[in-house]
Amino acid sequence: xxxxxxxxxxxxxxxxxxxxxxxxxxxxxxxxxxxxxxxxxxxxxxxxxxxxxxxxxxxxxxxxxxxxxxxxxxxxxxxxxxxxxxxxxxxxxxxxxxxxxxxxxxxxxxxxxxxxxxxxxxxxxxxxxxxxxxxxxxxxxxxxxxxxxxxxxxxxxxxxxxxxxxxxxxxxxxxxxxxxxxxxxxxxxxxxxxxxxxxxxxxxxxxxxxxxxxxxxxxxxxxxxxxxxxxxxxxxxxxxxxxxxxxxxxxxxxxxxxxxxxxxxxxxx
Numbered sequence: 474x475x476x477x478x479x480x481x482x483x484x485x486x487x488x489x490x491x492x493x494x495x496x497x498x499x500x501x502x503x504x505x506x507x508x509x510x511x512x513x514x515x516x517x518x519x520x521x522x523x524x525x526x527x528x529x530x531x532x533x534x535x536x537x538x539x540x541x542x543x544x545x546x547x548x549x550x551x552x553x554x555x556x557x558x559x560x561x562x563x564x565x566x567x568x569x570x571x572x573x574x575x576x577x578x579x580x581x582x583x584x585x586x587x588x589x590x591x592x593x594x595x596x597x598x599x600x601x602x603x604x605x606x607x608x609x610x611x612x613x614x615x616x617x618x619x620x621x622x623x624x625x626x627x628x629x630x631x632x633x634x635x636x637x638x639x640x641x642x643x644x645x646x647x648x649x650x651x652x653x654x655x656x657x658x659x660x661x662x663x664x665x666x667x668x669x670x671x672x673x674x675x676x677x678x679x680x681x682x683x684x685x686x687x688x689x690x691x692x693x694x695x696x697x698x699x700x701x702x703x704x705x706x707x708x709x710x711x712x713x714x715x716x717x718x719x720x721x722x723x724x725x726x727x728x729x730x731x732x733x734x735x736x737x738x739x740x741x742x
Contacts, residue, residue: 476647479628484509486628491643492523501643502551508535514542516599517692540565546634547617550575557581572619593626614669629687638663639694649698653705669716678707
């Protein structure tokens with residue numbers, strides 16, 4: 474069942490947190506449905522692991538045949554690998570950075586994306602949705618080269634893609650975080666590796682502080698809710714060294730270690 478992040482008579486924001494199996498083979502991921510005055514958009518619909526459950530789950534709240542947009546923060550598989558199935562089963566257009574316009578057709582059959590991609594320029598824009606709109610905010614290199622966050626001015630939710638991610642289960646992701654300090658250990662390793670640099674985090678935080686935000690909602694893990702926790706998150710990312718800040722010539726050496734093909738290990742290092 475989805476979690477209602479916001480609802481009024483004409484506008485709803487729903488979050489699906491547990492559509493990917495809990496067996497640990499794939500990272501937990503959130504998917505989102507926004508509906509305004511009968512017009513719908515799915516944000517970061519995920520890969521094929523999530524498609525069936527998300528499509529069926531949507532039908533209880535909104536007809537997929539009325540879906541206007543598939544909106545992707547960037548082009549990672551856990552964001553948009555199910556694109557071919559969405560373009561087959563709906564009439565929705567894909568909204569994604571222009572950087573990825575000519576890459577996403579690799580997720581589909583030949584010709585499937587023709588006349589169905591809305592390429593977003595680097596500076597972003599405001600996308601009409603029903604009687605409202607979604608603000609497509611530049612978030613490049615957090616972590617993808619062409620990357621956007623999505624601000625809903627009705628609910629005052631900022632959907633932040635891979636920024637604000639925490640490593641949790643789907644069930645844990647259903648409970649918003651209101652005290653940031655105990656939550657940081659679940660975020661830190663991911664952000665140090667996947668965010669490109671402190672400079673970009675500071676530029677993003679300066680922009681985000683100008684918005685009236687009730688909740689930060691990432692694509693993995695739990696939302697961050699409340700003025701204090703959101704302010705603390707801005708403070709944390711502004712001081713975080715990450716990505717290229719942490720790399721030097723020791724990371725670029727001709728390798729000597731043998732890789733054992735019998736060992737299977739996944740981590741964030």
